[in-house]
Structures are given as structure tokens and as C-alpha cells.
Amino acid sequence: MAPGRAFIVVRRSLDARRGAPIGYRYRVALESSPVAHVHPGLHPGARGRSVLVVGAGPAGLFAAYRLAHAGARVTLVEQGKPVQPRRHDLASLTQRGELSPSSNYCFGEGGAGTFSDGKLYTRVKDRAAVAFVLGTLVRMGGPPEIAFEARAHVGSNRLPKILTALREHLVAEGVSYRFEAALEDLVVERGVVRGGLVRTGDGLEEMRADAVLLATGHSARPVYEMLHKRAVALEPKPLAVGVRAEHPQPLIDELQYGKHGRPRHPRLPAALYELTCDLGEKRGAYSFCMCPGGWIVPCATEPGGLVTNGMSLARRDSPHANAALVVSVDARDYGEGPLAALAFQRKLERAAFAAGGGGFVAAATRVDDFLAGRGSSEVARSSYLPGVVAGDVAAALPGRVVEGLRIAILRWDKVLRGFGSREGQLVGVETRTSAPVRVVRDRHTLASPSHPGLYPVGEGAGFAGGIVSAAIDGLRASESLLQTPR
Ligand SMILES: Cc1cc2nc3c(=O)[nH]c(=O)nc-3n(C[C@H](O)[C@H](O)[C@H](O)COP(=O)(O)OP(=O)(O)OC[C@H]3O[C@@H](n4cnc5c(N)ncnc54)[C@H](O)[C@@H]3O)c2cc1C
Structure with missing residues (x-):
């Protein structure tokens, strides 16, 4: 390397193969990263468009991020609680065996990934998208090394702070968060999904939107049952x-x-x-x-x-x-x-x-x-x-x-x-290694073929597994939604 030139670490992985000395392997780049970072900005498809995002797990949060930055009006409904009060419900479960069906290790701000192992590696091949997700987590206060560790790991004690920063960022971008608000049914007009019926502390509320992005995770059983009753195209997985x-x-x-x-x-x-x-x-x-x-x-x-x-x-x-x-x-x-x-x-x-x-x-x-x-x-x-x-x-x-x-x-x-x-x-x-159901979607638009206006995303839809891949699926589906005429 030329003397005086700066380099950055692109990837670091532990090499502990038997028969060889244990050590770390580094991939470095001179002066700038070879990985392209996506900077999503305003999108003409967002003008005047409203989207109801259901579920504040990685898929829903990153979908809300993309849609809000594009200029869409986003309401994010989550049946569970914000990350701090959610902790009390976890304590009731672990200490007294009392389960809250809407606030637990799977449900609440950050979804199933919040109180998890926090592994951030994925088999997704789109390196730019992976870099964008990890870079966003770093910008929200995550440790910088997650951007280059081959086996990036954040740990669930750090995630609540990151999620709180992400919420503050999204609220500043205009996202309206509604906690303890559970989607119970879809609003369907002439075959097109135009919002949802959402149970809140005040009763059942009709929330209308141009599209619904469904990011409810692999454990949202009442949602699967509702989709089945509505004859939304589903298949076992x-x-x-x-x-x-x-x-x-x-x-x-x-x-x-x-x-x-x-x-x-x-x-x-x-x-x-x-x-x-x-x-x-x-x-x-x-x-x-x-x-x-x-x-x-x-x-x-x-x-x-x-x-x-x-x-x-x-x-x-x-x-x-x-x-x-x-x-x-x-x-x-x-x-x-x-x-x-x-x-x-x-x-x-x-x-x-x-x-x-x-x-x-x-x-x-x-x-x-x-x-x-x-x-x-x-x-x-x-x-x-x-x-x-x-x-x-x-x-x-x-x-x-x-x-x-x-x-x-x-x-x-x-x-x-x-x-x-x-x-x-x-x-x-x-038993919850992945979703038990696939919510069918069109290969190109990523919308439900049986119910236009409905975008099933993330692990619950059967198209992702893990924090980073769910987040990337949320980004992809939002991009596709923005490109689809209303
Ligand atoms: C304990 C644990 C450890 C894990 N460890 C890792 C790990 O180390 N690394 C990794 O990559 N992955 C891990 N995972 C898996 C990872 O968390 C998931 O793959 C990821 O969170 C899926 O993201 P998602 O956004 O699709 O769904 P989820 O994260 O499941 O989020 C769905 C959200 O939708 C909400 N919701 C459901 N129904 C409704 C409704 N009707 N109305 C409103 N909101 C609703 C839920 O409350 C939930 O918050 C772990 C999972 C668990 C449970």
C-alpha cells in the first residue's frame, strides 16, 4: 500500500479453521468503500399517496423509511408497545409466566428482532441493499463495526436505543406512529385494498389509504386467518x-x-x-x-x-x-x-x-x-x-x-x-423458524394478485427470514409500490 494512503475495512471475518493458526481476515479498500450506498430520496410515485404500513418490525420500519423519504403519507400501526414499555411485558412473562398476546418477544416496536440475538448477517446477495440497512442502523446509533463484520452482531441491549432513534427520525420525516393498534380487517373497494379496520384503545377505527403494506411477521396468526377468510391468495409453506x-x-x-x-x-x-x-x-x-x-x-x-x-x-x-x-x-x-x-x-x-x-x-x-x-x-x-x-x-x-x-x-x-x-x-x-404460510404476490409488482393494493412483505409474507432480509424486503416492496400507478 502506498505510504500515507488511508484505507477502510470493508469486511472482517474470524478464521478458526482447524489445523491453521486462528486469526482475522480483513478486506480493505483504499480511501473509499467499493460498496454503493443507496440514498433514497423523493419519488414522483409518492406524490399525494397515502400508505398504511402494518407492523413495526424490520420490514415495516424500513418500508416506512423508504416511503416517508419518497414523500408519501405514512401511517404505521403496531399492535404492540414502544420498546421501553414492552420490556415490562417481557418481565411479566419471564418472571411470572403471564403472557400479553399483543406485547411479547415477537410483538412490539422492532418486531421479533428487538429482543433477539441481533445477528445481522444475511444470505441476500444485494450488497448495496445490505450496506444501506446496516448503514442506517449505524446512523441510528448502532456500533460502526456492524457495517464490516462478516458475522455482524448488535445484541439486544443496544437495539432499543437504535429503534428509539429510528422512530424519532421517522416521526420527523412525517410518519404517524400508532401503537397498541391492531389491524383486524381490510377495507376493500371494488376488489382493491384501500385501508384497514384497526382496533385501538378507542374501538374499531377505519384507516383509509391508497395501499396497505402488510408486515406483520411470522407469528401474526389472526392476520393469516383474516386473510384466509377474505380469500386473499395464500399457500402453505x-x-x-x-x-x-x-x-x-x-x-x-x-x-x-x-x-x-x-x-x-x-x-x-x-x-x-x-x-x-x-x-x-x-x-x-x-x-x-x-x-x-x-x-x-x-x-x-x-x-x-x-x-x-x-x-x-x-x-x-x-x-x-x-x-x-x-x-x-x-x-x-x-x-x-x-x-x-x-x-x-x-x-x-x-x-x-x-x-x-x-x-x-x-x-x-x-x-x-x-x-x-x-x-x-x-x-x-x-x-x-x-x-x-x-x-x-x-x-x-x-x-x-x-x-x-x-x-x-x-x-x-x-x-x-x-x-x-x-x-x-x-x-x-x-416451531417458529419461519412463516407457516406464504402470502402470494406478483413477481413484478410484489402486490397480492388476488387483492391489488395489498403488499405482503417481510418474514410473515414468506419472502424473508431474519432482520436484514426482512428490512430489505420492506425496501423492495416500497420501491415497487411507488412505481405502480395508483
Ligand atoms: C427471539 C428471536 C431471536 C431472533 N434472532 C435473530 C437474529 O439474531 N438475527 C436475525 O436476523 N433474525 C433473528 N430473528 C428473526 C427476526 O427477528 C425476524 O426474521 C424479523 O424480525 C422479521 O421481520 P418482519 O418485520 O418481517 O416481522 P416481525 O419482526 O415479526 O414484525 C412484525 C410486527 O407486526 C406486528 N403485528 C402483527 N400483527 C399485527 C396486527 N394485526 N396489527 C398491527 N401490528 C401487527 C407485530 O406486533 C410485530 O411487531 C429472531 C427472532 C426471534 C423471535
């Missing part, structure tokens, strides 16, 4: 279900870093794993949403149904590593019909709630007991705050899923010796 595995983080550190993980070198992050296993007959098992140094959290949205997921703080310093271990399921497991997969999820969640004995306490099984086909009579301490009880996690899952998990864990134990040992335990169930 394959998904994956299973359990959440929890191991001591020092075990995972040692398995991944060898001598540098025993104890972990202070410059190394808590180690993670990503595992896959082909089970044949078009089925696979895989680990999902691994949270090093994290907590297992209760992600239920319905009373009497238990769902697990994982989160972590920026420091990733809990003594536990957790990840979903899931097996793909399809119509062979849940039958036919647009809402069949949703009914299947619900059935497993109810069985898991019963297996834990109520109050969102979860059944847990030591991995070696699970492999031996029995429940456990004692389990280790868990990060899952409503608490775990020794039992048989397999009892809440279909036989094919249990069998698939056993085969996969035995194979993974050959790669990560100890993964299948008694040190690990399984907590269940994990």
Missing part, C-alpha cells in the same frame, strides 16, 4: 420444527477453538456452530439461530402454547450456548390447505406447554437421554427464565422429527465430540 439445544459455552469454545478455547483466549468471541444433516427423502436437519453466550427465551404469542427461541446481549457473556436444532417438515406432516402448517405449529406448542406443566415452564431432556429414547429425571441449570423441568421433550414432537434429530445429533457428535453428551440438554419446542 414448508418449515422446520424441533428443539432448542443448550450446552455450556466453555464446551463449545473448546470444541471449536481447541487449545485456544480452554479457557477461551480473551481476544476470541464466544464460539458458535452451524450444523446440517441430510436425512434423505427430501428432509434435512440443521442448527438455526445459534446464540453463543445467550439465553433461551419464551416466544409464545398465544396463551397455552410454548415456543422457544434465543437471544443474546452485545457481550455474549452468558455461560450458555444455545441453538435451535430442527427438522424440515412439509405437507407429509401437516396435510393440505393454506393454514395446515399453522395448525400443526399450534398443536406442537400446546403439547409443549402441557409437557412443562404450565406457566411457560419448559420440559428439558439431557441429550444422552434423548438419544437413548427416554426422558430425563434431572436436568442442568438453564438460561430459560420461566424455568425448565426434567421431562421428555420428544413427547411434544412428531416421531419423524424426533427420529431425524436423533440421527442428526449422532452425526454432529462425530464432528463436535461431546455435542451429543450429557452436558447438553434440549428444551422445547421450537
Whole structure:
């Protein structure tokens, strides 16, 4: 490099492959970034246009961002609460087992991503869009390194501040936020969607708009049921279900870093794993949403149904590593019909709630007991705050899923010796790995072909999975909406 020339880090990734020295790989650029940043501005398609955005998760927020900057009139309705009061409802759930169906780990400002692991990497190939989303989060107060870390991670303690700054920015751009406002029905005129019926503290309100951008996430079951009743084009979507595995983080550190993980070198992050296993007959098992140094959290949205997921703080310093271990399921497991997969999820969640004995306490099984086909009579301490009880996690899952998990864990134990040992335990169930329904949309306009004026976006529509990809889908759908004549 020429002396005196500045460079910037474009990407940094940890290289901990076995047999080679552990270190970081850097990709740098001289003086300016090669990644084009999109600066969306005014758009002629926004002139005089009003849009009702439903859902304040990443998809809805980034859609509102684009539409407001383009010059459209945007109302953003969210059934949950702003991020700070939402915390109280999480505490009621984890400490007293009391669930608020509209304000919980899935619902509220920031959506399912707010109290999450905060991983910000994605398989989306559009690098400019990824850079725009990450750059926006940095401008809203996120740590600058998320823009270049290969495995960018923000941590759920930082997200509330970022979301508050984003809200202040959007309000200044003219977005009207309505919290504790749940869409119950669509306003349809001559076959075109022209707004929604929204339940607020004052009753049912008709909110009219030129278009509705539906960004309600993968857990908005009443929305799916309403769309089905309205004959909006829907199709079932394959998904994956299973359990959440929890191991001591020092075990995972040692398995991944060898001598540098025993104890972990202070410059190394808590180690993670990503595992896959082909089970044949078009089925696979895989680990999902691994949270090093994290907590297992209760992600239920319905009373009497238990769902697990994982989160972590920026420091990733809990003594536990957790990840979903899931097996793909399809119509062979849940039958036919647009809402069949949703009914299947619900059935497993109810069985898991019963297996834990109520109050969102979860059944847990030591991995070696699970492999031996029995429940456990004692389990280790868990990060899952409503608490775990020794039992048989397999009892809440279909036989094919249990069998698939056993085969996969035995194979993974050959790669990560100890993964299948008694040190690990399984907590269940994990059912919300992705949307159970796809809300069909036109390939070009991204609008519903059955209901023009309706733009299904994000994870709930079945077109994204993860914080960044949902945000990008929100941007894409808004761009398409702006280009479609009214
Ligand atoms: C615990 C947990 C950890 C996760 N960790 C990660 C991670 O580390 N990295 C990652 O990339 N992804 C993670 N995810 C997944 C990620 O959060 C989602 O993919 C992403 O949030 C989807 O964005 P979305 O905007 O499509 O929907 P959501 O984030 O689900 O937002 C939908 C919003 O719509 C609202 N809504 C629903 N129905 C209505 C209605 N009728 N009226 C008004 N509002 C309504 C909901 O209240 C919600 O706020 C995690 C998810 C969970 C639950």
C-alpha cells in the first residue's frame, strides 16, 4: 500500500479453521468503500399517496423509511408497545409466566428482532441493499463495526436505543406512529385494498389509504386467518420444527477453538456452530439461530402454547450456548390447505406447554437421554427464565422429527465430540423458524394478485427470514409500490 494512503475495512471475518493458526481476515479498500450506498430520496410515485404500513418490525420500519423519504403519507400501526414499555411485558412473562398476546418477544416496536440475538448477517446477495440497512442502523446509533463484520452482531441491549432513534427520525420525516393498534380487517373497494379496520384503545377505527403494506411477521396468526377468510391468495409453506439445544459455552469454545478455547483466549468471541444433516427423502436437519453466550427465551404469542427461541446481549457473556436444532417438515406432516402448517405449529406448542406443566415452564431432556429414547429425571441449570423441568421433550414432537434429530445429533457428535453428551440438554419446542404460510404476490409488482393494493412483505409474507432480509424486503416492496400507478 502506498505510504500515507488511508484505507477502510470493508469486511472482517474470524478464521478458526482447524489445523491453521486462528486469526482475522480483513478486506480493505483504499480511501473509499467499493460498496454503493443507496440514498433514497423523493419519488414522483409518492406524490399525494397515502400508505398504511402494518407492523413495526424490520420490514415495516424500513418500508416506512423508504416511503416517508419518497414523500408519501405514512401511517404505521403496531399492535404492540414502544420498546421501553414492552420490556415490562417481557418481565411479566419471564418472571411470572403471564403472557400479553399483543406485547411479547415477537410483538412490539422492532418486531421479533428487538429482543433477539441481533445477528445481522444475511444470505441476500444485494450488497448495496445490505450496506444501506446496516448503514442506517449505524446512523441510528448502532456500533460502526456492524457495517464490516462478516458475522455482524448488535445484541439486544443496544437495539432499543437504535429503534428509539429510528422512530424519532421517522416521526420527523412525517410518519404517524400508532401503537397498541391492531389491524383486524381490510377495507376493500371494488376488489382493491384501500385501508384497514384497526382496533385501538378507542374501538374499531377505519384507516383509509391508497395501499396497505402488510408486515406483520411470522407469528401474526389472526392476520393469516383474516386473510384466509377474505380469500386473499395464500399457500402453505414448508418449515422446520424441533428443539432448542443448550450446552455450556466453555464446551463449545473448546470444541471449536481447541487449545485456544480452554479457557477461551480473551481476544476470541464466544464460539458458535452451524450444523446440517441430510436425512434423505427430501428432509434435512440443521442448527438455526445459534446464540453463543445467550439465553433461551419464551416466544409464545398465544396463551397455552410454548415456543422457544434465543437471544443474546452485545457481550455474549452468558455461560450458555444455545441453538435451535430442527427438522424440515412439509405437507407429509401437516396435510393440505393454506393454514395446515399453522395448525400443526399450534398443536406442537400446546403439547409443549402441557409437557412443562404450565406457566411457560419448559420440559428439558439431557441429550444422552434423548438419544437413548427416554426422558430425563434431572436436568442442568438453564438460561430459560420461566424455568425448565426434567421431562421428555420428544413427547411434544412428531416421531419423524424426533427420529431425524436423533440421527442428526449422532452425526454432529462425530464432528463436535461431546455435542451429543450429557452436558447438553434440549428444551422445547421450537416451531417458529419461519412463516407457516406464504402470502402470494406478483413477481413484478410484489402486490397480492388476488387483492391489488395489498403488499405482503417481510418474514410473515414468506419472502424473508431474519432482520436484514426482512428490512430489505420492506425496501423492495416500497420501491415497487411507488412505481405502480395508483
Ligand atoms: C427471539 C428471536 C431471536 C431472533 N434472532 C435473530 C437474529 O439474531 N438475527 C436475525 O436476523 N433474525 C433473528 N430473528 C428473526 C427476526 O427477528 C425476524 O426474521 C424479523 O424480525 C422479521 O421481520 P418482519 O418485520 O418481517 O416481522 P416481525 O419482526 O415479526 O414484525 C412484525 C410486527 O407486526 C406486528 N403485528 C402483527 N400483527 C399485527 C396486527 N394485526 N396489527 C398491527 N401490528 C401487527 C407485530 O406486533 C410485530 O411487531 C429472531 C427472532 C426471534 C423471535
